[in-house]
Amino acid sequence: MQIDSHTQLAHPGSSKKERAIKFLLLLVYGLSSACLFIPGRAIIGNPLYLVGVSGMFLTMIGLWQVVKDSRSFYWIIPIAIVVRILMIFQFPESDDIYRYIWEGQIQLEGFNPYTTAPDAEELLPFRNEIWQDINHKSIPTIYWPFAELLFKFLAWLSPSIIFFKSIFTLFDLATVGLLFLLVKHFGIAKRHLLLFVLNPLNIVFVAGEGHLEPVMIFWVILCLYTLVKQRYRLMFLSLGIAVMTKFTPFFIIPLLINKKTARALPYLFLPLLLVIPYLCEGISFLSVPSLFTMEFRHNGLMYSLFHLFFDYHVAMYCSLTIAVILCGAVFLLTPNLIRATVIITGIFLLFTPTFHPWYLLIMTPFLVLYRSSPWILLHLTILPILFFFRPTLAETSPWRNRTLLMLVEYIPFVICGLYILIKNIRHWPIKYKRPESLSIIIPVLNEEDKLANCVQAIVNQNYPTEIIVVDGGSTDKTVERAQSFSQTTVIQAPPGRGIQIRAGIAKASGDIIMIVHADSLLRSQSINRVMTAMQHQLDAAGGSLSAEYEQPSLPYRFNEFLNNARTLLTGISFGDQAQFFRKEVIGDQFPNYRLMEDIELSFLIKDKGALLFFSKGVISSTRGWKKRGYFKNFFQVIFLSGLYVFMRKFSLVKDRGEWFYQAYYGKRV
Numbered sequence: 001m002q003i004d005s006h007t008q009l010a011h012p013g014s015s016k017k018e019r020a021i022k023f024l025l026l027l028v029y030g031l032s033s034a035c036l037f038i039p040g041r042a043i044i045g046n047p048l049y050l051v052g053v054s055g056m057f058l059t060m061i062g063l064w065q066v067v068k069d070s071r072s073f074y075w076i077i078p079i080a081i082v083v084r085i086l087m088i089f090q091f092p093e094s095d096d097i098y099r100y101i102w103e104g105q106i107q108l109e110g111f112n113p114y115t116t117a118p119d120a121e122e123l124l125p126f127r128n129e130i131w132q133d134i135n136h137k138s139i140p141t142i143y144w145p146f147a148e149l150l151f152k153f154l155a156w157l158s159p160s161i162i163f164f165k166s167i168f169t170l171f172d173l174a175t176v177g178l179l180f181l182l183v184k185h186f187g188i189a190k191r192h193l194l195l196f197v198l199n200p201l202n203i204v205f206v207a208g209e210g211h212l213e214p215v216m217i218f219w220v221i222l223c224l225y226t227l228v229k230q231r232y233r234l235m236f237l238s239l240g241i242a243v244m245t246k247f248t249p250f251f252i253i254p255l256l257i258n259k260k261t262a263r264a265l266p267y268l269f270l271p272l273l274l275v276i277p278y279l280c281e282g283i284s285f286l287s288v289p290s291l292f293t294m295e296f297r298h299n300g301l302m303y304s305l306f307h308l309f310f311d312y313h314v315a316m317y318c319s320l321t322i323a324v325i326l327c328g329a330v331f332l333l334t335p336n337l338i339r340a341t342v343i344i345t346g347i348f349l350l351f352t353p354t355f356h357p358w359y360l361l362i363m364t365p366f367l368v369l370y371r372s373s374p375w376i377l378l379h380l381t382i383l384p385i386l387f388f389f390r391p392t393l394a395e396t397s398p399w400r401n402r403t404l405l406m407l408v409e410y411i412p413f414v415i416c417g418l419y420i421l422i423k424n425i426r427h428w429p430i431k432y433k434r435p436e437s438l439s440i441i442i443p444v445l446n447e448e449d450k451l452a453n454c455v456q457a458i459v460n461q462n463y464p465t466e467i468i469v470v471d472g473g474s475t476d477k478t479v480e481r482a483q484s485f486s487q488t489t490v491i492q493a494p495p496g497r498g499i500q501i502r503a504g505i506a507k508a509s510g511d512i513i514m515i516v517h518a519d520s521l522l523r524s525q526s527i528n529r530v531m532t533a534m535q536h537q538l539d540a541a542g543g544s545l546s547a548e549y550e551q552p553s554l555p556y557r558f559n560e561f562l563n564n565a566r567t568l569l570t571g572i573s574f575g576d577q578a579q580f581f582r583k584e585v586i587g588d589q590f591p592n593y594r595l596m597e598d599i600e601l602s603f604l605i606k607d608k609g610a611l612l613f614f615s616k617g618v619i620s621s622t623r624g625w626k627k628r629g630y631f632k633n634f635f636q637v638i639f640l641s642g643l644y645v646f647m648r649k650f651s652l653v654k655d656r657g658e659w660f661y662q663a664y665y666g667k668r669v
Contacts, residue, residue: 021066026079029059029198033083036208037090050387056200057380063198067191080197081173087207088165097164097210098133103141103148104155105130113141113148114278114285130159142292144285145274146244147212165210172206172214178221179368185228186369186429195367201379205358213361216245220252221365224338227256232264240271247289248362251348254331255340259651296354299385301410303353316353323351332649333570335607342366346375357382369429374417381409421568428539428610432582435534438527439466439510439583443500447518448477450621455485457521463528466510470500497575498597498657502590505583513587514580519621520547522578526617530580533612541609542581544573545617555630556622564615571611572602576620581605593657595664596644603648640664
C-alpha cells in the first residue's frame with residue numbers, strides 16, 4: 001500500500017496563524033518578483049534583480065514547507081502563471097533567443113542553418129535587428145533538427161521574441177502537468193510541485209529569457225512518465241525527440257534499454273528522420289557541438305578543478321573519462337531507472353566544462369520527486385554567476401571563470417552533498433504505510449556454537465520481536481539450541497541462505513523483516529533505531545547496519561571501512577550487515593538464491609525506495625575469513641561480487657546463484 005505522508009492526518013482547515021504565514025509568504029514572493037519587472041534595467045550587475053530572485057527562492061522554500069492542504073496549493077498555481085506571463089513581456093538579457101528566431105527565418109528563405117553561419121555572405125540581404133544580437137555569428141547552429149524545425153514553424157507563425165517565449169512557457173507549463181501526473185502516480189504531496197512551479201530560475205530563464213531548455217525537458221519528463229506507465233513505445237519516441245532537441249539526454253538512452261523495453265527500441269530512432277531536411281554533402285551534426293565542448297569552458301566544477309593542475313586538453317579528457325566511469329557505475333548499480341536518470345543528469349552537470357545557470361533547469365523537475373538538498377541549494381548559490389558575471393558570448397576565445405563566484409556557488413553545494421552522503425539522507429517519491437511490527441529471520445546450518453549468543457543479543461534489545469530460525473538440515477544441536485528459547489519459532493527449509501530466508505519470510509508476520517546471521521550479534525538499541533527510522537521515513541524501503549568484526553586487527557578494520565564506503569556510495573550491503581526491508585515491498589520477491597541473495601536483495605531495495613544505513617549496528621564473526629584465509633577470501637569476494645553485479649545487469653544469472661555458491665564454497669559442499 002502506497003500512501004502520502006501528508007494524507008495520514010486530516011486537514012480540517014488551516015488555522016488563522018497558518019493562513020497569515022501563507023499570505024505573508026505569498027506577499028513577499030510577489031514583491032520579490034516585482035523587482036524583475038523594472039523596464040530598461042539590465043540583469044547583469046543589477047543587485048535589485050539578485051534581491052528579487054533570492055527573495056522568490058527563499059519564499060518558495062517557505063511555502064514548500066508550510067503548504068500542506070491542496071486548497072492552498074491550487075491558489076498558488078495561478079500566481080505562478082501570472083508571474084510567468086509578466087516575465088514574457090520583459091526584454092531578454094540572453095541573446096540565445098535571437099539565434100532561434102534568426103535560424104527560423106533563414107530556413108523560411110531556403111537556407112540550411114547547419115551549413116550557413118549567420119555572418120555568411122549569402123545571408124547579407126537578410127540581416128536585420130535580430131541579426132545584430134546573435135551570438136557567435138561565425139559558427140553554424142548547435143541545435144538539433146527538432147529544435148530547428150520548431151524554430152522554422154514558430155518563425156513562420158510570428159518571428160517575435162514574445163511569441164517564441166510564449167511557446168517555450170507553454171512547454172514549461174505542460175511539464176508542470178506531467179509532474180502533477182507523476183506526483184499523483186507516486187502518491188506524494190502536491191506541495192513538492194512548488195519546487196518547480198515557483199522556482200525563480202525556471203521563471204527567469206524560460207518566460208524571462210526564452211531559453212530552449214523547457215522544450216527538451218518536456219520530452220524528457222514525458223519519457224519518464226511513460227516509463228512508469230510502461231508505455232515503452234511512447235517512452236522511446238519522447239526520448240528520441242528530446243535528443244533531437246538538445247544532445248544532453250543522449251546519456252539517458254543506455255539506462256532505458258533492457259529486456260522489457262527492447263521490442264519498443266525502434267521507436268527511439270524514428271525522430272532521426274528529422275535530419276532528412278538538413279542532409280547535404282559534407283554536413284556533420286556533431287561538428288559544432290564538439291567545437292563548443294572543446295573550445296568553450298565556463299563555470300564547470302570538475303573541469304575547473306582539473307584545470308588547476310593540467311592544461312585544458314588534459315583537464316577536459318580527465319573530466320570526460322571520470323564522467324564515463326561514473327555513468328558506467330550508475331548503469332550497473334542503479335536499478336531504478338528514474339533515479340538513475342537523475343544521477344546521470346547530475347554527473348553531466350558537474351563534469352561538463354561549460355555550465356551556464358540555465359543548464360540547471362534540467363535538474364529542476366527532479367527536485368519535485370527527490371527533494372535533493374544539495375541541488376536545491378545550488379539553485380540559490382548559482383545566482384551570483386547569473387547576476388554578476390556572464391561570459392561575453394560574442395567572443396570565440398575560451399571563456400574565463402570567476403574563482404570567487406565559483407567558490408560561493410559550489411562550496412555550499414559540496415558541503416551539503418558530503419553531509420547527506422555521510423548521514424545517508426535520501427528521499428524517494430513513493431510513501432509507504434507506517435510499520436508496527438518486526439520479524440527477524442536467522443538462517444542456520446550447523447550453528448550450535450554461535451546461535452545462542454545471536455538469539456540472546458536479539459532478546460536483550462527489549463523490543464517485541466518475532467524470531468524465526470530457519471534450519472537448512474543441521475546435523476548438530478542447532479535446532480535444540482534454537483528451540484530452547486521461548487521467543488523463537490523453528491522451521492525447516494532446503495539448504496541455501498536465500499532459500500531458507502525466503503521460507504522464513506513466508507512464515508513471518510512482521511511489517512519489517514530483518515535478516516541476522518547466526519554468527520552475528522546485534523548491538524544494543526539496533527532494533528529500536530531501525531524501527532524508529534522506518535516509522536518516520538515512510539519513503540524508505542529498507543537498508544542495513546554497519547558491521548564491525550569481533551577481532552579489532554588492521555585487516556578487519558580495513559574490511560569495515562570498505563564495507564561502509566561501499567554501502568554508502570552504492571547502496572549494496574552484504575548479508576552480515578543485518579539487512580532489513582518492508583515485507584509488503586520485498587516479501588514475495590525475495591531471491592531464493594543459494595548465494596548472492598544479499599546483493600540481489602540490495603538491488604531490490606534500491607529499486608523500491610530510499611535506503612537507510614546505521615553505524616555501529618552489528619558485530620560479525622571472522623571465522624569464515626580465518627577458515628579460507630584472509631587474502632584469498634578478500635579477492636574472491638571482490639571478484640564474485642563484481643561478476644554477479646555485471647552478469648545480473650545483462651540478465652546472465654540463470655541458476656539462482658548456484659554457480660556462485662559452488663565457486664565460493666567448493667563443489668563438494
